[in-house]
Amino acid sequence: MRCGAAPLGPPQKDVPGDGGTRGRGSGAAPLTPLPAPVLQVMLLGDSGVGKTCFLLQFKDGAFLSGTFIATVGIDFRNKVVAVDGVKVKLQIWDTAGQERFRSVTHAYYRDAQALLLLYDITSKMSFDNIRAWLTEIHEYAQKDVVIMLLGNKADVSSERMVRTEDGASLAREYGVPFMETSAKTGMNVELAFLAIARELKQRAVQLPDEPRFQIHDYIEAQQKRSGCCAFI
Ligand SMILES: Nc1nc2c(ncn2[C@@H]2O[C@H](COP(=O)(O)OP(=O)(O)OP(=O)(O)O)[C@@H](O)[C@H]2O)c(=O)[nH]1
Ligand SMILES: [Mg+2]
Helix, strand or coil, X not given: CCCCCCCCCCCCCCCCCCCCCXXXXXXXXXXXXXXXXXXXXXXXXXXXXXXXXXXXXXXXXXXXXXXXXXXXXXXXXXXXXXXXXXXXXXXXXXXXXCHHHHHHHHHHHCCCCEEXXXXXXXXXXXXXXXXXXXXXXXXXXXXXXXXXXXXXXXXXXXXXXCCHHHHXXXXXXXXXXXXXXXXXXXXXXXXXXHHHHHHHHHHHCCXXXXXXXXXXXHHHHHHHHHCCCCCX
């Protein structure tokens, strides 16, 4: 699986729960754990902003710079993460950013519980297109979908065309969390997915007296802890 090069390839078959016996009679086989709940996350943004690389970095901790081959249609990868000791499976849909695939990817918006909307900090056009992406999201996605705005390729600050504060102020205008990331160095990649996983898990199992999870506060606290720039 190479980001920026060959497409992700056919999704790996999930390794289902072992589905073995479940506590039949004495001396029964141990209870098998319930399969982790599946949370649907989708990567969106112009072609070339780094969606496939972002997914590869999260999935395998790898970044293979090479010639850029655009994703065709849509693909997905699964990754199980633990949120407060609870395992959740993130099913992450990597969409093609090219216009010609838009009708294909629109069909998947409805299933997404969270959307990571990327632009490339070295491409003013990819940032200017964010408003159009948000309009498409409001048209095709669920009303309560979680959206996070990400300014990717933050490692290439020498070619920066979009100021961090411009990303932050656009995010504030739409009331969505924001971070700058790098699929190359891994900066904020895992944090983006873990913040989304927490938000979705919290929504799924909100206990009556449990305080509401605040994704903005969580990101800020994690970034302070890691000493990384905090723009949310
Ligand atoms: N320096 C740097 N390069 C990156 C980063 N992310 C992606 N790239 C490069 O940008 C190019 C495009 O990356 P992809 O991940 O394939 O882009 P994409 O958004 O999936 O593009 P589509 O599949 O066409 O939608 C590749 O050449 C990558 O090597 C990053 O964070 N930093
Ligand atoms: Mg791609």
